[in-house]
Amino acid sequence: MEKFLNHTGVGAPLRRSNVDTDQIIPAVWLKKVTRDGFEEGLFSAWRSDPSFVLNQDAYKNATVLVAGPDFGTGSSREHAVWALQNYGFKVVISPRFGDIFRGNSGKAGLLAAQVDDKVVQRLWDYLDTNPGATITVDLESRTVKAGDGVDAIEDSFTIDDYTRWRLLEGLDDVGITLSHEDDIVTYEKSRPSFKPATL
Amino acid sequence: MGKTLAEKIWDEHVVRSHEGEPDLLYIDLHLIHEVTSPQAFDGLRIAGRTVRRPDLTLATEDHNIPTTDLDKPIADLVSRTQVETLRRNCGEFGVRLHPMGDIDQGIVHVVGPQLGLTQPGMTIVCGDSHTSTHGAFGSIAFGIGTSEVEHVLATQSLSQAKPKMMAVEVVGDLPVGSTAKDLILSLITQETTGGGQGYIVEYRGEAIRKLSMEARMTICNMSIEWGAKAGLIAPDQTTYDYLEGRPNAPTGADWDAAVAYWDSLVTDDDAEFDKVITIDASTITPFVTWGTNPGQGVPLSGNVPDPASFEDDNERIAAENALRYMGLEAGTPMKDIKVDTVFIGSCTNGRIEDLRVAASLIEGHKVAADTRILVVPGSVRVRLQAEQEGLDVIFKDAGAEWRGAGCSMCLGMNPDQLTPGERSASTSNRNFEGRQGKGGRTHLVSPDVAVATGILGHLAGPADLAELAKAGA
Ligand code: SF4
Numbered sequence: 001m002e003k004f005l006n007h008t009g010v011g012a013p014l015r016r017s018n019v020d021t022d023q024i025i026p027a028v029w030l031k032k033v034t035r036d037g038f039e040e041g042l043f044s045a046w047r048s049d050p051s052f053v054l055n056q057d058a059y060k061n062a063t064v065l066v067a068g069p070d071f072g073t074g075s076s077r078e079h080a081v082w083a084l085q086n087y088g089f090k091v092v093i094s095p096r097f098g099d100i101f102r103g104n105s106g107k108a109g110l111l112a113a114q115v116d117d118k119v120v121q122r123l124w125d126y127l128d129t130n131p132g133a134t135i136t137v138d139l140e141s142r143t144v145k146a147g148d149g150v151d152a153i154e155d156s157f158t159i160d161d162y163t164r165w166r167l168l169e170g171l172d173d174v175g176i177t178l179s180h181e182d183d184i185v186t187y188e189k190s191r192p193s194f195k196p197a198t199l
Numbered sequence: 200m201g202k203t204l205a206e207k208i209w210d211e212h213v214v215r216s217h218e219g220e221p222d223l224l225y226i227d228l229h230l231i232h233e234v235t236s237p238q239a240f241d242g243l244r245i246a247g248r249t250v251r252r253p254d255l256t257l258a259t260e261d262h263n264i265p266t267t268d269l270d271k272p273i274a275d276l277v278s279r280t281q282v283e284t285l286r287r288n289c290g291e292f293g294v295r296l297h298p299m300g301d302i303d304q305g306i307v308h309v310v311g312p313q314l315g316l317t318q319p320g321m322t323i324v325c326g327d328s329h330t331s332t333h334g335a336f337g338s339i340a341f342g343i344g345t346s347e348v349e350h351v352l353a354t355q356s357l358s359q360a361k362p363k364m365m366a367v368e369v370v371g372d373l374p375v376g377s378t379a380k381d382l383i384l385s386l387i388t389q390e391t392t393g394g395g396q397g398y399i400v401e402y403r404g405e406a407i408r409k410l411s412m413e414a415r416m417t418i419c420n421m422s423i424e425w426g427a428k429a430g431l432i433a434p435d436q437t438t439y440d441y442l443e444g445r446p447n448a449p450t451g452a453d454w455d456a457a458v459a460y461w462d463s464l465v466t467d468d469d470a471e472f473d474k475v476i477t478i479d480a481s482t483i484t485p486f487v488t489w490g491t492n493p494g495q496g497v498p499l500s501g502n503v504p505d506p507a508s509f510e511d512d513n514e515r516i517a518a519e520n521a522l523r524y525m526g527l528e529a530g531t532p533m534k535d536i537k538v539d540t541v542f543i544g545s546c547t548n549g550r551i552e553d554l555r556v557a558a559s560l561i562e563g564h565k566v567a568a569d570t571r572i573l574v575v576p577g578s579v580r581v582r583l584q585a586e587q588e589g590l591d592v593i594f595k596d597a598g599a600e601w602r603g604a605g606c607s608m609c610l611g612m613n614p615d616q617l618t619p620g621e622r623s624a625s626t627s628n629r630n631f632e633g634r635q636g637k638g639g640r641t642h643l644v645s646p647d648v649a650v651a652t653g654i655l656g657h658l659a660g661p662a663d664l665a666e667l668a669k670a671g672a
Contacts, residue, residue, distance in 0.1 A: 016520070017513040018392060018492050022631040027610045031263065031277040033237035033284045045633050068513055070393050073426065073492075074631060075610075076328040077235065078344035096393055099428055100328060104344035160360065162220055173346065174246070177223060177354045183215040184251075184356055187225050192460070194453040195227055196316050198295045199254040 001109045003170035004139055007090045009063030011135040011146065012053050013124040019067055020074035021101060025083040027075075038083035054087075058131030066123045066135070067094040072101025072112075081108045091137045093144060093157070095120055106163035107173060113137055113144060113157035122153050139168060201467025203364045204433050205399040208339045208464070212322045214356050221360040227321040227338075229351045230307045231258045231294070233285040234612070235326030239349035240288040250292040252355045257316065258289050258296040261306045265613050266575050266602035269299065278613065292352075305578020305604045308332040308546035312416065313580055315445025319434035319461040324351055329546050329628065331422040334431035335415035336438055337464050339399065341429040362428040363473040365398040366466075369406040371481035376661050379414035380548060380626070380645035382406075383421045384486040386478060388496040391514075395427030398474065401466060402432050406480035412441040413552040420547045421628050424493040434461045485660040487533055488630045488643040490521035495630075497533060499648060499660050505529040524632055525640050526620065533658050536642070540623040541572040541653035542635070543646055544602075545609040548626035549577030551584050553646045558590040560650040560661060561597045567656030572599035572649075573615065575607040599653065611636045624652040 029041030046052045053059050065084065071094035072080060081104045084092065091111040105112040126146055127133060136145045137157070142164070146153045166173070177184075202210070215223040229252075236258070243249070250256060263278040273279040282299070289296040297303040303310060308329055311317040319337035324330060326348040333340035343357065351357055373382065387394075402418055410418070415432050422430025439458060442448045449457045485499040495518065497504065506518035506529065522529065527536070543549070543557050554576060566572050574594050576582035582604050585591055591601045608615040609627040617623055617639025626649050630641035642658060651659040655667070 015516075017517050020492065020629075020631050022610075022629065022634050026633050026637070027262075027612045028637075030234050030612065031275075031281050033281055034241075035238050045637065070426075073392055074328065074423075074629060076326060076342035076344055078238075078326075078346060081344070096396065099396060099426065100342055100344060104346065107344060107346035107350075162358075162360070173358065174242075174248070174350050174353045177350065177356060177358065180215050180223065181354075183223065184225070184354060187214040188355075191225075192456065194449040194457040194460070195321070196318060196447045196449070197254040198228075198257045198316065198447070199293075 001170045001172060004109060004111060004167040006136065006138040006140065007063065007111070008134050008136040009090060010059060010061050010132055011064040011066055011123065011127045012059040012062035013127040014053055014065055014067040015124055017068035018070045018073060021072055021077050021080040021098070022074055024072065024080040025077065030077060030079050035082050036086055038079055039086035042083040042087045056131070061088065063088050064091045064093065064135045064137065065089050066120055066127065067092060068120065069095040069117065071097055073098035076100045078104040078108060081105050081110050085110050093120065093123065106167065109167065111137060111139060111167065113159060115144060115155060115157045119144070119153070119155045126153060139164060201470035203466045203470045203472060204337065204401055204464055205339060205364055205431060206470070208320055208322065209361060211320070221358040223356050224322055224359050225356050226324055226351050227255060228311070228316055228323045229256045230311055230323070230325035230330070231256065231348065232261050232307050232327065233281045234262045235345050236288065236348055237281065237284045238345050239352055240292065242349040243352055248353045250294060250352045253293040255355060256294045256352070257311070258285060258294050259304055259307050259310050260285060260298050262606045262610065262612050264299050264605045266605050266607050266615060269603045302579050305581065306546045306549065306606055308420065309550060309577035309581065312336065313578060315442055315448035318442060318448070318457070319438060320464050324357065328423045329420050331427070331430050332416050332420040332546055334419040334422065334429050335412060337431055337434035337461070339429055339431065342423065362399045363397055365395065365400045365474040365476065366472040367400055367402050368475060368477045369402060369404040369480050370477060371406060371479045372409070373406055373480045373483055376647070377483045377485060378645040378647055379410055379417040381486040382480060382483050383418045384488065384493065384496050384643060385483055387421065387425045387493050390425050390476065392424065392492050392494040393426045395422065395425040398427050400427045400430045402430060407432055408435065411552060412437060413550045416550070417547055421493065424628055433465050485645065485648050487648060487658055489525065489527060489533065490518065491524055491630055491632050493628065493630060493643060495521055499533055499658060501533055503527045503529055503531045503533065536658045537622065538570060538624045538642070538652050538657060539621045540617060541570060541649050542575070542608040542623055542625040542627065543572065543649050544575030544577065544607055545627035546577060547628045548646050549575060549581065551581050553626065554581065554585045554590050557646045557650050558593045560647060560664060561599065561654065562593050564597055564654045564664070566598035566653050570653055570656045572653040573602060573608060574599050575602045576604045579604045608635050610634060624649050624658060
């Protein structure tokens with residue numbers, strides 16, 4: 001996994017709440033057995049609507065998605081994270097994320113930055129009046145910034161310490177755990193015999 | 200201070216805990232299926248790793264598989280590739296698989312309990328959010344993403360931050376005609392789709408104790424729909440009776456040892472929950488959704504709400520979007536809504552009890568002229584059991600379709616899909632836009648409401664069927 005320190009990119013305002021992972025990528029797109037090529041299915045139901053944010057020229061190259069609360073609820077499909085990444089997104093900003101989606105993002109290297117409701121509202125307004133403007137997200141200082149001068153937006157975002165550290169270091173989870181294999185072996189020795197086995 | 204049930208199970212599974220890091224939890228059972236596993240097996244191959252405990256892993260084919268023409272190869276090539284990939288991976292890594300055509304094939308959350316693999320006090324994960332179903336046995340069970348599937352395959356463990364603890368106390372008795380599904384749908388509407396976020400929820404109280412295992416599974420299944428990490432119910436005699444004699448349940452001295460342990464799986468009297476919600480089961484009536492998330496529901500006797508009645512901006516906009524998508528007018532009585540397709544099945548309501556209830560209500564009636572009812576058992580064994588009891592004949596006589604086992608129209612990955620604008624009453628768990636097919640409109644309902652709706656052609660409950668019988672008599 002690549003290290004994630006900070007990112008500056010075009011922000012796209014997704015003025016919707018409760019964007020579940022079925023909206024991010026519908027089930028018909030989940031039949032692939034690879035991790036790439038999911039960008040085509042991203043928000044597929046909305047992509048045919050010319051007024052949809054990602055269909056507007058200004059947001060074509062967006063890399064920072066600014067969404068309403070409860071983004072990524074529902075199905076556990078990590079394909080939702082891959083679809084966002086395959087499309088080019090590096091960061092999703094929302095006041096509240098679905099638990100599994102947030103976990104998946106951390107594992108796959110997409111930054112899920114949780115901010116206050118008001119910050120999302122201000123970013124939306126800013127992006128609407130300045131289409132194509134960029135947002136800077138700094139993982140080290142946990143800050144999100146946009147605009148200049150008196151109207152500049154600067155606020156902090158939350159992300160748990162452990163996920164932040166792993167993203168900053170670009171660490172592979174399985175590798176970290178296997179470095180504690182002794183603990184797993186010790187635990188296994190103490191498991192009761194009545195626990196079920198499949199084989 | 201005492202511990203909650205979930206804290207006890209959690210603490211017993213901690214392999215490693217370290218200040219500032221999530222706990223490393225041991226996983227007792229890892230269930231897998233074709234959709235969320237291919238990239239995980241690929242990851243193992245690339246890193247030259249093996250499956251650490253194939254003996255704690257079980258695979259089944261469910262999401263993609265057709266429910267008709269079961270003797271033919273899967274027609275959809277991409278679906279077929281995914282299923283074949285699972286078969287190859289299970290072969291290569293030594294994982295037990297129940298493929299199409301196998302007697303133990305079915306929806307992963309129906310198969311685990313049915314085999315007796317799901318037991319109290321376990322940690323159970325699966326690359327599927329409805330893994331919460333297994334919490335009905337008093338275990339911590341939750342859905343994970345594909346990276347985590349790979350992690351569990353390689354290490355049989357998972358790093359997890361300990362969630363907060365919530366109790367849902369269900370007092371009183373469910374009235375006749377109200378079901379576990381109505382209870383959980385009501386709860387989700389009350390608490391919204393984000394209300395359980397960050398919590399493991401223990402469902403407690405007299406009304407819960409009186410529920411059968413299958414009804415408890417319906418409740419725990421939908422924990423994820425209000426955002427909870429997991430939902431669980433303390434094991435009791437009902438749990439033991441369900442488990443005893445199942446193929447993977449313990450036997451002999453192991454059974455006694457297991458029961459002695461299971462008896463300890465209760466929340467201590469002096470344990471403290473971070474949050475407690477109390478609901479009165481006696482107030483629950485048949486409940487249905489009108490919108491595009493499971494928190495947008497009303498009693499069946501109610502009307503489509505007016506978006507203007509929501510104070511919260513986001514909720515109001517969501518309601519406006521939902522009504523537009525659903526093609527509904529504010530103020531319309533729910534019972535006036537005509538339904539094209541009724542889907543009875545899924546890991547929420549596709550078990551034998553659900554089919555028994557559905558069959559008993561449909562017997563002697565005919566499916567409405569412009570409506571179809573699809574009955575899809577949750578597993579092959581459920582299908583065979585139903586056929587043994589003659590339920591398939593009752594369904595077919597009434598004009599319903601009797602299908603093979605799988606996820607089917609719950610998510611429309613196989614050919615069972617709604618067409619744009621088509622409206623369903625579905626016993627599944629998600630009414631998201633396009634979930635059952637692009638442009639499809641879903642109302643979540645209990646099996647009881649599903650059957651009454653299929654017979655009358657519009658959203659209706661068992662009480663309306665009784666009226667019909669009276670009028671006819
Ligand atoms: S029945 Fe539906 S919810 Fe259950 S596992 Fe299958 S697709 Fe998921």
